[in-house]
Amino acid sequence: MLADLSSRVVATARAGKVVVFTLSVAMIGALLLPGERSLAAEVDAVGVSAPTGFAEIVERVRPAVVGIRVKSDRRTSDIPRARSIPQGSLLERFFRQFGIQMTPDQDPGSDISVGAGFIISGDGYIVTNEHVVASGIDIEVTMDDGKIYSGKLIGADPQTDLALIKISAAGDLSYVRLAATEPRIGEWVLPIGNPFGFGGTVTAGIVSARGRDIGEEPYSDFIQIDAPVNKGNSGGPTFNVRGEVVGVNTVIYSPSGGSVGVAFDIPAETVKLVVQQLREKGRVTRGWVGVYLQQITPRIADALDMKKAQGALVAQLDAGGPAAAQGVEVGDVIVFLNEHEVTSPRDFARTMAVIAPGSTVNLRVLRNGQTLSLMITAGELSQVTKGPSDKQTKLGEEAVLGLTLSPATLVPGAGESGVVVLEINPEGGAADSGLQVGDIVLSIGGRPVTAVADFNRIVGEARTQAKRSLLIRVRRADSMNFVAVPIS
Template sequence: MIETTTTRRYTGRALASVAAAALIAGGAVGGGYLPAATPALAQALPKSPIEAPEHPPGSFAGIVSKVKPGVVSVKVKLDDTASDDDDGPSNGGNGQNLQNVPPQLREFFKRFGENNQGNMQPQRRGSRGAVGSGFIISADGYVVTNNHVVDHAKTVQVTLDDGRTLDAKVIGKDAKTDVALLKIKEGGNFPYVQFGKSAPQVGDWVVAIGNPFGLGGTVTAGIVSARGRDIGAGPYDDFLQIDAPINKGNSGGPTFNVNGEVVGVNTAIASPSGGSVGLAFAIPAETVQAVVDQLRSDGKVARGYLGVQIQPVTQDIAEGLGLEKAKGALVDHTENGTPAAKAGLKSGDVIEKVNGEPIDSARELSRKIAGMKPGAKVDLSYLRGGKSDVATVTLGTLPTDGTKTASVEEDSSGQVRLGLGLAPAAQVGLSDQGVAVVQVDPDGPAAAKGIEQGDLILDVGGQSVSSPSDVVSQVRAAEKSGRKAVLMRVKSGKGQTRFVAISLDKKAG
């Protein structure tokens, strides 16, 4: 429902006050500053009308007219595997969760991709379509959007600003950063936009354009409210926070600076109502561009890999280690045979710099390493026993291709989920046998049984397993045989082996 505002009539002194306020606000919006005060002197009226500038001060019209043709609406038909989880991190979609978000805000964070029924509910199984936003980055028709907009897409269409609707295909997706790259199938010489050459600063003006609630070509404006936000949506969170009004359907749309350059991709909002309350989050252009370059050339993203488990350096840990400041990343565990182990890193080391650049936190270290290509040589400055040293590490490849969420999909009655992200143990350097647990949904049935990241699954249903697909197959076999639980033999990170029975109740997880 589109609400209309009631027009109020102002006369006399009240009207003059409103007009004065409007002039002040207009000057502030246009140039990013308030105009200098001028004396209120009476002046003679000009003899002839003065032509107004094409775009008066305080207007974003010039920016919008320049970039709006490069923004598209994205319409998706979903396949039958789409579920409630596909709409956002608040319910674990795409392997993401909000465990790091304060509990009072957790329920308010939502991905926003409007479904074809025009309501604000998450995309449901059997709800066959979704819409979002995107933007063209080349004349031959490459389009950037969010992964969660096109995840489980059966067909994709984009609608241009001139009204044309064209078929597109998914070139590649990256769930960890929630970025996807599309290609318009036919045609060329499309209008396109460019990424910004520098990161925006807090307080900079930004303009967002997208397709909220299916209302394509909608323009909103605001400022950058904060940088480096971690909302628990993924392992490499580094969001821009903006206060430009963003709603469901803006997902995948661009945020522009005042030069008409893309500085972010709108991805998430925090809202108790589901609508904009001035808390929106955009993926920085630097991150998007790095991911898109790999998707365009390879169709997938390969990330650098150290092979260490790390944790933040808290104030207590800093005091215990004799550090002046609580900065850096503490190595909790180095996995055998990994690049970090080969370079000599050990448990208890505090990594302080990467290639000479200071590291403030464990998350920053993860982002930096993941942003580098496998095979790159990296100098890691670290502290051990109060002494500084440098290790040169040749990065491996983060094991993502073999990682798969262990889940069982059913034809009509729902979905059974374990809530685990898995990878071959040998691939992550954890062991030469079994399947490694690389991610655990804290609300899933496996977590309820005490399975943790770093555990090894050795047997499922009495059968040895060596890949995520082996685990899925055995879970499916147990379910088809009518069992209410599947028995796993699990080896913990501490070396203890135990049997764990995980419920196959459809309501679980």
């Protein structure tokens, strides 16, 4: 009987199928006949083996992972920053479908921030999150063996949520390296951190996605993982199966503040660039040319007579900025930055961020169907905060495309140029274009609009030329945007 059963197991295994039999020890003993091989021996004979774990990797890298406890002069959060899931998003609909209550983030009510970090050099440099050590007046680092050191903040970068601290310890410390290549979707990853104060906690999962834009800092291109990440994992490393750091845990999406298997890591490539500057200068400087960019949609591409949606559209220029002073114009489409092909505004921002101020960059732009090469000297990025404008509207003139417009000069606070969108007919051609009530139309296809008659005339001319859509430049609050409006 055992011989028949074992032969079926071996045959099934050789056929590439999986079969599970559960036999008690007594049954196996009764079935075994003198001289017969065991089931385990038969299965081993065809190369079926048990899965290997991650124990060796963890033993090698865990001594370099530390817990961080920070006393702050204000209340801070100790996450990875648990974000409320946006209303109407895929995740929000999923949780609502299964009756999971959405709760807002809770202030822990403490001036103690708890996170994690990892040692990147034998002399004690440690990477963690900026939000872990922000406003810290006392940084305490706990090693894997329980030893405690005082940490010194070397530098921090809020734009990428990264910080570098240092401890002084006798002798060389265990450290880990940042991965040279990006992880593939589906690869195993191992976060190690300090969740809820339980130091050295290891979890496992896979890379769920890469290149995530979650509305956070513009210079991070997040890796999404499904491994459990909770409070206290902030700043901790996520390893690949080779023991290299592929990312730094920084954000989770959660209805409750606990792990639901949706966590985001700052990629190792970003960490390398930021840490190098923090170590050398204590701060991060980024190149800047003074352009405000907009995504090229298929409709905008059609309005610009582009064969495909590519590049980044210049919607606005900083007056006196390098780009404005050196030949870039509103309406240009940036397709290359040096030798890097620009695929989106975020792609441009990330590429520009690694260019040193004072460097000369080559922008290749599309303008009126022609490709131009412009040499721009990069400045240094500075933060400019703009306040919203306060506009009031009143009834105006009916225009084509289902719009009601008024000259900006007749609308208090709207300025001296353009026409203001007062109403949009839901049945009109502009209803689904992206135009909004309050937008100030400045130009159509590069031609200025100062009156409702200008708007109607330009649209009429485009129709006689069999154009399908027009590119309309609008001012919205204090920003400039392009909207492609179908006119057929």
